[in-house]
Amino acid sequence: MAVTDAPRIVTARMGFKDSHTLDRFLSTGGYDGLRKALSMTPEEVAAQVDAASLLGRGGAGFPAGRKWSMLRKDPVTYLVVNGDESEPATFKDHLLVERDPHQLVEGVLIAAYALQVTQAFIYLRGEFAFGLERLTQALNEAYDYGAVGQDIFGSGFSIDVVVHPGAGAYICGEETALLESLEGKRGFPRIKPPFFPAAIGLYGQPTVVNNVETMSNLPWIVLHGGAAFAALGEGRSTGTRLFALSGHVKRPGTYEVEMVKTTFRDLVYAPVYGGGVRGDREVKAFVPGGVSAPWFGPGQLDLPLGQDEVGNAGSMLGSGAITVMDASTCMVRAAWRITKFFARESCGQCTPCREGSGWLERVLRRIEHGGGREEDLELLLDASDNISPGLQWPPQQTTICVLGPSIPSSIHSAIDMFRDEFLVHIKEGRCPVA
Amino acid sequence: MSHLRPDIVERARELVSLYPEPRSALIPLCHLAQEQDGWLRPEAMEEIAALVGITAAEVRGTATFYDMLHTEPVGTYLVSICTNIACLLGGAEELLAHAEARLGVHAGGTTPDGRFTLEDAECLADCDRTPCVTVNHRYVGGLSIEELDALLDDLAAGRRSDEIPPHGTLVRVRRNGGLRVPLAQLAAERAAMAEAQADRARAAKDEEAAQAGAAGGSQGSEGRGTA
Numbered sequence: 327m328a329v330t331d332a333p334r335i336v337t338a339r340m341g342f343k344d345s346h347t348l349d350r351f352l353s354t355g356g357y358d359g360l361r362k363a364l365s366m367t368p369e370e371v372a373a374q375v376d377a378a379s380l381l382g383r384g385g386a387g388f389p390a391g392r393k394w395s396m397l398r399k400d401p402v403t404y405l406v407v408n409g410d411e412s413e414p415a416t417f418k419d420h421l422l423v424e425r426d427p428h429q430l431v432e433g434v435l436i437a438a439y440a441l442q443v444t445q446a447f448i449y450l451r452g453e454f455a456f457g458l459e460r461l462t463q464a465l466n467e468a469y470d471y472g473a474v475g476q477d478i479f480g481s482g483f484s485i486d487v488v489v490h491p492g493a494g495a496y497i498c499g500e501e502t503a504l505l506e507s508l509e510g511k512r513g514f515p516r517i518k519p520p521f522f523p524a525a526i527g528l529y530g531q532p533t534v535v536n537n538v539e540t541m542s543n544l545p546w547i548v549l550h551g552g553a554a555f556a557a558l559g560e561g562r563s564t565g566t567r568l569f570a571l572s573g574h575v576k577r578p579g580t581y582e583v584e585m586v587k588t589t590f591r592d593l594v595y596a597p598v599y600g601g602g603v604r605g606d607r608e609v610k611a612f613v614p615g616g617v618s619a620p621w622f623g624p625g626q627l628d629l630p631l632g633q634d635e636v637g638n639a640g641s642m643l644g645s646g647a648i649t650v651m652d653a654s655t656c657m658v659r660a661a662w663r664i665t666k667f668f669a670r671e672s673c674g675q676c677t678p679c680r681e682g683s684g685w686l687e688r689v690l691r692r693i694e695h696g697g698g699r700e701e702d703l704e705l706l707l708d709a710s711d712n713i714s715p716g717l718q719w720p721p722q723q724t725t726i727c728v729l730g731p732s733i734p735s736s737i738h739s740a741i742d743m744f745r746d747e748f749l750v751h752i753k754e755g756r757c758p759v760a
Numbered sequence: 761m762s763h764l765r766p767d768i769v770e771r772a773r774e775l776v777s778l779y780p781e782p783r784s785a786l787i788p789l790c791h792l793a794q795e796q797d798g799w800l801r802p803e804a805m806e807e808i809a810a811l812v813g814i815t816a817a818e819v820r821g822t823a824t825f826y827d828m829l830h831t832e833p834v835g836t837y838l839v840s841i842c843t844n845i846a847c848l849l850g851g852a853e854e855l856l857a858h859a860e861a862r863l864g865v866h867a868g869g870t871t872p873d874g875r876f877t878l879e880d881a882e883c884l885a886d887c888d889r890t891p892c893v894t895v896n897h898r899y900v901g902g903l904s905i906e907e908l909d910a911l912l913d914d915l916a917a918g919r920r921s922d923e924i925p926p927h928g929t930l931v932r933v934r935r936n937g938g939l940r941v942p943l944a945q946l947a948a949e950r951a952a953m954a955e956a957q958a959d960r961a962r963a964a965k966d967e968e969a970a971q972a973g974a975a976g977g978s979q980g981s982e983g984r985g986t987a
């Protein structure tokens with residue numbers, strides 16, 4: 327089992343019960359990264375992040391350094407942190423917020439300095455009542471300590487950071503919908519182009535949007551240098567990453583592992599991670615990167631946890647959410663539940679997504695409930711094809727955002743991998759598994 | 761007579777002052793109104809509209825987009841049971857069915873005594889403890905049927921009221937102090953922003969004129985974005 331000795335970068339403090347307090351933070355190197363950053367020029371800080379090859383941890387995996395370099399120069403620019411975390415089976419960002427809120431604040435300040443933005447916002451999912459309290463508390467402490475606000479640590483650099491609660495809408499995790507929501511509107515994604523946030527973002531001004539985990543890596547990168555980060559992992563996938571492991575494993579949880587050097591099998595079976603499948607059953611299938619990702623079967627367990635490795639195999643690491651389904655799982659039900667989620671959360675702007683998700687959900691529900699028809703499988707694939715023509719990977723997009731093209735992923739995977747199971751449901755009106 | 765209490769209005773004004781544009785405070789203000797009333801009363805929406813400078817219809821139109829903002833009364837305890845994929849694999853459907861039978865309401869319903877609202881929730885981001893349950897958005901762990909029964913007993917008897925405030929109270933920690941960057945500095949930035957916007961509008965117009973007939977860009981994609 328490859329459990330590498332890579333350092334813990336974002337979870338280093340989590341062994342301490344008081345990891346969220348300023349005292350613990352300061353006694354374990356807290357705000358040293360910020361002090362160091364302030365002693366460098368903004369360009370030097372950005373260069374370290376670029377050298378680290380830090381890929382965004384929110385889902386799309388875009389290099390943070392490159393995104394930063396695209397920020398259009400303007401008198402007023404914004405930094406917005408994406409803490410909406412609602413991709414099903416993803417549960418890592420709120421741990422970072424609850425258990426090490428100062429690390430997140432420090433990361434935000436480093437980014438704000440490197441980007442020389444005028445103001446920063448941290449958008450947290452509204453349901454994170456506890457996280458909102460912890461982060462607000464941490465920010466209050468950081469202000470008192472002099473790390474936020476005016477003339478930080480006497481450097482002459484000033485920045486205000488605002489914690490902003492969402493109110494329950496998955497789509498607000500999509501960065502342009504998030505900006506709409508932050509402007510006090512419904513979370514309707516904007517069309518790109520022209521609304522790439524780096525060009526036209528919050529209040530029409532250039533804006534960088536980065537994920538909570540992406541930000542939380544910055545203090546370490548500044549302290550140890552981009553090269554040290556890039557020495558971990560392999561190729562484009564550098565450093566460590568948090569993986570949220572759920573489903574039929576003995577030890578579900580969030581684990582920080584070195585990228586590429588670790589495989590899905592390591593994560594599922596290593597005693598320090600998943601510890602194997604419950605009841606020592608076989609893996610039937612697993613979702614490798616959140617429910618927007620196509621599924622993998624046992625044959626893909628040995629793939630390395632790397633962005634390109636998983637991408638080339640026809641899926642994505644996405645939000646780092648891995649859900650294991652064992653032999654007792656009804657795949658019709660799994661696909662139906664995921665589709666129901668999309669049908670509920672579609673914002674309704676685009677017809678293929680709005681209408682298609684509802685259709686697909688109803689057809690899957692009737693198959694699951696024993697009322698399936700023979701033509702239903704073709705109907706499912708045809709409707710999916712209307713949302714994302716060709717059903718290829720990465721998917722074609724006919725809609726404003728990629729929620730729509732994510733809908734077919736699980737349906738297509740389930741039918742591809744478990745057609746016989748669907749046929750038994752349809753012909754015999756019962757589930758051959760459960 | 762104002763419907764929102766003076767202390768709530770004071771906090772609302774503070775929140776508005778944190779943002780470059782008042783409307784940005786809309787969701788935080790809706791949460792505040794729910795802290796006072798448990799849900800978003802029409803009178804509250806009127807006052808929020810005035811505080812952020814939009815119409816009450818705009819407030820309602822925005823609020824109804826969001827699951828956490830309720831324009832109908834909600835029970836004192838909003839019990840949310842996640843039935844999404846990880847919790848489904850952990851027995852969420854059985855737990856929800858039990859909760860429905862025990863409370864005598866379907867998911868989405870409120871008990872006649874106004875004590876409980878039951879919710880069939882999407883992923884609550886605590887998927888290693890399944891089936892995941894929250895009460896008024898506080899995690900209470902992954903619960904067995906027996907544990908859920910005990911929890912409902914406790915809530916009904918008021919035994920959990922310290923850790924779980926009535927529905928609507930989201931954040932009990934208050935940001936200490938208002939805007940930290942001097943208003944004068946922000947005002948200068950606002951002016952610069954307006955100027956930049958005007959510049960851009962002019963530039964766009966010029967470009968449009970210059971490029972009339974040129975091919976449009978391809979459908980942009982950030983790659984494959986998800987949570």
Ligand SMILES: Cc1cc2nc3c(=O)[nH]c(=O)nc-3n(C[C@H](O)[C@H](O)[C@H](O)COP(=O)(O)O)c2cc1C
Pocket residue numbers: 381382383384385386387388390408409410411412413496497498499500501502535536537538540727728729982985986987
């Ligand atoms: C439907 C949808 C939901 C998303 N949800 C989230 C989310 O909850 N958190 C997040 O960080 N990114 C989410 N994203 C990705 C963001 O659009 C964006 O790529 C990301 O915040 C950029 O940060 P990063 O570069 O640091 O990863 C979502 C994207 C889509 C299309």
Ligand code: SF4
Pocket residue numbers: 497514515671672673674675676677679680725726727728729730731
């Ligand atoms: S694809 Fe779906 S979620 Fe995205 S903008 Fe269109 S309707 Fe809304």
Ligand code: FES
Pocket residue numbers: 414415416842843844845846847848882883884885886887892
């Ligand atoms: S799937 Fe239930 S909490 Fe995430």
